[in-house]
Amino acid sequence: MDDIDRRILAHLLREARASFQEIGAKVGLSAPAVKRRVDKMVASRQITGFTAMVNPAALGWKTEAYVEVYYRDNISPADLRRSLERIPQVVGVWTIAGEADALVHVIATDMAEIESTVERIRENTRVGRTRSSIVMSRILERPRT
Amino acid sequence: MDDIDRRILAHLLREARASFQEIGAKVGLSAPAVKRRVDKMVASRQITGFTAMVNPAALGWKTEAYVEVYYRDNISPADLRRSLERIPQVVGVWTIAGEADALVHVIATDMAEIESTVERIRENTRVGRTRSSIVMSRILERPRT
DNA sequence: CGTGAAAGTCCAGAACT
DNA sequence: AGTTCTGGACTTTCACG
Numbered sequence: 001m002d003d004i005d006r007r008i009l010a011h012l013l014r015e016a017r018a019s020f021q022e023i024g025a026k027v028g029l030s031a032p033a034v035k036r037r038v039d040k041m042v043a044s045r046q047i048t049g050f051t052a053m054v055n056p057a058a059l060g061w062k063t064e065a066y067v068e069v070y071y072r073d074n075i076s077p078a079d080l081r082r083s084l085e086r087i088p089q090v091v092g093v094w095t096i097a098g099e100a101d102a103l104v105h106v107i108a109t110d111m112a113e114i115e116s117t118v119e120r121i122r123e124n125t126r127v128g129r130t131r132s133s134i135v136m137s138r139i140l141e142r143p144r145t
Numbered sequence: 146m147d148d149i150d151r152r153i154l155a156h157l158l159r160e161a162r163a164s165f166q167e168i169g170a171k172v173g174l175s176a177p178a179v180k181r182r183v184d185k186m187v188a189s190r191q192i193t194g195f196t197a198m199v200n201p202a203a204l205g206w207k208t209e210a211y212v213e214v215y216y217r218d219n220i221s222p223a224d225l226r227r228s229l230e231r232i233p234q235v236v237g238v239w240t241i242a243g244e245a246d247a248l249v250h251v252i253a254t255d256m257a258e259i260e261s262t263v264e265r266i267r268e269n270t271r272v273g274r275t276r277s278s279i280v281m282s283r284i285l286e287r288p289r290t
Numbered sequence: 291c292g293t294g295a296a297a298g299t300c301c302a303g304a305a306c307t
Numbered sequence: 308a309g310t311t312c313t314g315g316a317c318t319t320t321c322a323c324g
Contacts, residue, residue, distance in 0.1 A: 009197065009199065012196070012197040013196050014194075014196070015195060016162060016194075016195035016197050017161060017162060017195045019299080019301085020301075021299080021300065021301090030309075030310060030311080031301075031302095032301090032302075032303085032309090032310080032311090033308085033309060035301075036308090036309095044203065045200050045203055046199060046200055046203040046204055047197050047198065047200070048198045048199065048200050049160070049161075049197070049198045050160060050161035050162045050195065050196070050197050050198065051158050051159070051161050051195070051196060051288045052154065052158050052161050052195050052288070053192065053193045053194045053195065053196055054158070054191060054193065054288075055191055055192075055193050058189065058190060058191040064239075066211075066239075066241070066248060068278075077282055077284050080284050081285055084284070090285065091286070091287055091288075091289050092283075092285060092286050092287070093283075093284040093285040093286075094209075094280045094282065094283050095280070095281045095284060096211070096278040096279060096281060097278065097279045098276070098277060098278035098279060099278070100278065102284070103211060103278060103280075107289055131243070131244075132243060133213075133242065133243030133244070133245065133248060134241060134242045134243060135239045135240070135241055135248075136239070136240040136241060136242055137222055137240050138237075138239055139222055139225050139238035139239060139240060139247070140226055140229060140230055140235065140236075140237060140238040141236070141237045141238075143196045143197070143199075143236075144199060144201060144204075144206060144252055164317060164318080165317080165318070165319095166316080166317065166318085167317095174292085175293060175294080177293075177318085177319075177321095178291075178292060178293075180318075180319075181291080181292090182291095292323105292324080293322105293323085293324080294321105294322095294324105295320105295321090296319100296320085296321085296322105297318105297319090297320090298317105298318085298319080299316100299317080299318070299319090300315105300316080300317065301314105301315085301316070301317080302314100302316095303313090303314100304313090305310105305311090305312085306309105306310080306311085307309075307310070
């Protein structure tokens with residue numbers, strides 16, 4: 001991972017559908033060279049994939065929340081994942097050090113769906129209390145460079 | 146935005162570099178038809194762009210935190226954005242309803258950098274207290290379908 | 291809103307510096 | 308590491324249903 005790789009990555013973060021040729025022109029490399037570098041970054045899991053960024057509001061996902069979860073006892077990351085990945089409204093889960101044990105990102109079409117999703121999270125018997133913060137507006141969101 | 150659009154979008158969320166032809170084969174449309182639909186979704190800002198997903202750990206971004214910020218008085222979203230967007234370690238900001246006023250996602254190379262970034266957030270005189278949660282592990286992270 | 295065909299562009303691998 | 312070359316695939320525009 002040298003400086004050219006970083007410039008290629010920066011380009012892909014901004015425009016993931018750019019052609020290798022186009023990227024090559026910017027960084028001063030031929031298209032095959034760029035492809036080889038990108039393939040390598042994907043193979044080494046530095047790049048984990050390419051995705052579209054969507055405007056949730058334009059798609060009916062009007063409501064979003066971050067839910068802190070406190071567990072009664074220790075829970076393994078694997079168990080945590082198993083219990084939450086089947087809930088489609090859960091789009092992110094992180095274990096945290098601080099007051100709570102885990103932070104869960106929930107996205108839904110309306111408030112009622114947020115509520116029922118939090119209920120589903122609570123169904124796990126090991127969950128103690130939860131503390132939800134409803135997102136009012138996205139101020140800033142940028143891909144990590 | 147009909148069902149075919151949703152299937153195209155789902156495909157792009159999974160693999161943003163897929164060719165229009167490939168997507169067309171999955172949804173039963175020709176490549177030009179797919180391109181027109183994608184162009185339309187981009188033009189209408191339902192799709193806001195295409196980006197690479199990176200593995201922060203593989204890139205030296207070892208440390209991540211979510212910081213809740215409590216303000217002394219009301220702050221406008223525009224002011225909030227202005228004060229935080231110049232801090233490069235800040236990758237996400239949302240205003241929230243709950244206990245705190247804003248949730249700030251911070252990503253850094255090490256703990257010291259997290260600390261100094263939180264310090265920078267606190268420099269704004271209107272910030273009251275902050276409450277940080279350090280991310281220990283990413284359990285689940287998926288694009289919204 | 292769809293298709294099919296044109297021309298231009300790009301990809302992906304091979305061969306070579 | 309990098310390049311150039313090449314056959315085949317893809318994108319993109321356009322005319323048309």
